[in-house]
Amino acid sequence: xxTIEEMKQAAIAAIEERKEEIIGVARTILQNPETGFTEQxxxxxVQQKFGEMGIPFQGGLAITGVKGMVQxxxxxxxxxxxxxxxxxxxxxxHPFHDxxxxxxxxxxxxxxxxxxxxxxxxxxxxxxxxxxxxxxxPIAVPAEEFIEVERRMRLRDEGKIEFxxxxxxxxxxxxxxxxxxxxxxxxxxxxxxxxxxxTSNGHVVKFVQFTxxxxxxxxxxxxxxxxxxxxxxxxxxxNANRETFRDQDTVRVHGILTRGGDAVSAVPxxxxxxxxxxxxxxxxxxxxxxxxxxxFRAGALAVGAQxxxxxxxxxxxMRNNAIMQELYTRNARELVGxxxxxxxxxxxxxxxxxxxxxxxxxxxxxxxxxxxATGTGHGADYVIKDYDTAxxxxxxxxAMTVIDLxxxxxxxxxxxxxxxxxxxxxxxxxxxxxxxxxxxxxxxxNG
Numbered sequence: 174x175x176t177i178e179e180m181k182q183a184a185i186a187a188i189e190e191r192k193e194e195i196i197g198v199a200r201t202i203l204q205n206p207e208t209g210f211t212e213q214x215x216x217x218x219v220q221q222k223f224g225e226m227g228i229p230f231q232g233g234l235a236i237t238g239v240k241g242m243v244q245x246x247x248x249x250x251x252x253x254x255x256x257x258x259x260x261x262x263x264x265x266x267h268p269f270h271d272x273x274x275x276x277x278x279x280x281x282x283x284x285x286x287x288x289x290x291x292x293x294x295x296x297x298x299x300x301x302x303x304x305x306x307x308x309x310x311p312i313a314v315p316a317e318e319f320i321e322v323e324r325r326m327r328l329r330d331e332g333k334i335e336f337x338x339x340x341x342x343x344x345x346x347x348x349x350x351x352x353x354x355x356x357x358x359x360x361x362x363x364x365x366x367x368x369x370x371x372t373s374n375g376h377v378v379k380f381v382q383f384t385x386x387x388x389x390x391x392x393x394x395x396x397x398x399x400x401x402x403x404x405x406x407x408x409x410x411x412n413a414n415r416e417t418f419r420d421q422d423t424v425r426v427h428g429i430l431t432r433g434g435d436a437v438s439a440v441p442x443x444x445x446x447x448x449x450x451x452x453x454x455x456x457x458x459x460x461x462x463x464x465x466x467x468x469f470r471a472g473a474l475a476v477g478a479q480x481x482x483x484x485x486x487x488x489x490x491m492r493n494n495a496i497m498q499e500l501y502t503r504n505a506r507e508l509v510g511x512x513x514x515x516x517x518x519x520x521x522x523x524x525x526x527x528x529x530x531x532x533x534x535x536x537x538x539x540x541x542x543x544x545x546a547t548g549t550g551h552g553a554d555y556v557i558k559d560y561d562t563a564x565x566x567x568x569x570x571x572a573m574t575v576i577d578l579x580x581x582x583x584x585x586x587x588x589x590x591x592x593x594x595x596x597x598x599x600x601x602x603x604x605x606x607x608x609x610x611x612x613x614x615x616x617x618x619n620g
Contacts, residue, residue: 175300177580181504184295184572188565191294195568196560198222199287203269203557206261206276206283209316209339210328212237215259215286219313222290226297228311235334235342239313243297250307250583251353251590253575255293256529257286258317258339258357266553279555281360281546284563286313288358288543291568296575306583309575310352315339317528319487322380322447323431326483336606337378337485340528344535345603353590354497355538356574357529358567362546362555363515366562367505367570369498369541370517374423374451376487376526377462377609381469383407384479387435387442397440400478401433403617404444407472414464423453423522424461453490453522466613473617482613486606491530492596493519494537496589497574501539504573508566515542525550534602537593539574543567 388397434441545563
């Protein structure tokens with residue numbers, strides 16, 4: 174029987190041998206960006222690759238998701254999932270945007286799908302899979318980027334989804350019920366090759382609608398009721414509250430105006446916004462969400478508009494499992510050198526959010542990062558310059574960590590499963606999120 178180190182070297186060699194093919198997956202997805210729950214081309218590509226690799230899979234999960242399952246040949250044991258995210262953002266100025274939809278991979282998810290595939294190439298190598306206990310589940314998840322809220326609300330109204338984040342919906346559907354732990358590698362433009370650690374913000378998403386009364390903006394503005402003015406007053410009220418946000422809560426409040434009126438000659442009667450409230454802990458998140466709702470009511474009250482706030486359960490804060498993080502860190506340092514690996518303290522919060530935080534509430538996982546990008550995340554200049562790091566190094570590090578977990582009768586995976594204490598059960602998670610979902614209505618004309 175080979176040693177763990179020999180299995181890792183076999184996995185690395187298998188990934189290196191198919192390096193161009195693996196990177197080709199990322200480049201293909203880059204050229205075909207699709208936003209959440211519309212990732213049909215990307216989903217078909219994943220299914221095609223799973224088929225070529227001999228991975229049994231189920232498609233059509235939460236519209237576009239794909240779940241594979243590979244059995245280790247050394248006996249039963251826990252199941253380790255390796256994720257890739259299917260979706261893109263919308264960044265119309267990005268050099269690789271879609272001319273019709275504006276979709277663009279300005280966050281590197283095209284590399285995630287490829288490094289997931291690469292990790293599977295490594296663990297499925299003959300000298301590796303024969304000696305692993307348990308199972309490996311490659312899973313392509315839709316809709317991590319929480320955008321296009323109004324369209325997703327229509328999907329919810331049509332009964333196609335309940336939750337608007339991919340992993341949230343997968344939790345509801347039971348896709349992870351037979352998964353014990355998970356990992357994903359996300360690209361970064363920071364100055365390291367591989368990194369791990371830290372946490373993330375939770376967030377609440379708001380779809381806000383101010384309804385006024387239309388009128389001729391020149392001939393009879395007094396006959397109208399300006400919904401855009403209500404929105405502007407609300408945003409000023411939010412800004413007036415920023416000094417009350419505590420630094421230790423990592424608060425971020427931001428959004429976009431999605432409809433500001435229909436014609437410049439008409440008083441705006443229907444104004445909509447997509448807004449987001451982020452905080453580093455759940456108590457602050459609930460409190461700050463209520464504070465922002467109060468500001469929206471203030472805008473409606475000032476001009477006498479009608480207000481509807483649809484509060485949508487967003488993501489929860491991340492946590493990395495300590496045992497899995499230590500295994501990954503050791504492998505990363507072996508691959509790229511200690512100086513090229515960043516390990517953040519558990520308290521470090523970069524301010525963003527991820528639905529890996531939702532999954533972290535119910536199971537152990539890690540969310541490492543891989544370098545290779547340049548530019549600003551979610552910006553028009555965010556592109557991958559070094560696919561060897563963003564795809565190949567990330568794939569190798571994950572494959573090596575899966576081997577650590579599932580070799581020797583899956584002793585390490587069993588230890589992780591036995592010692593991790595998730596904050597919630599699946600049922601508690603669903604109850605918590607459903608309690609966050611509400612529609613707040615306010616009539617500004619009646620105070």
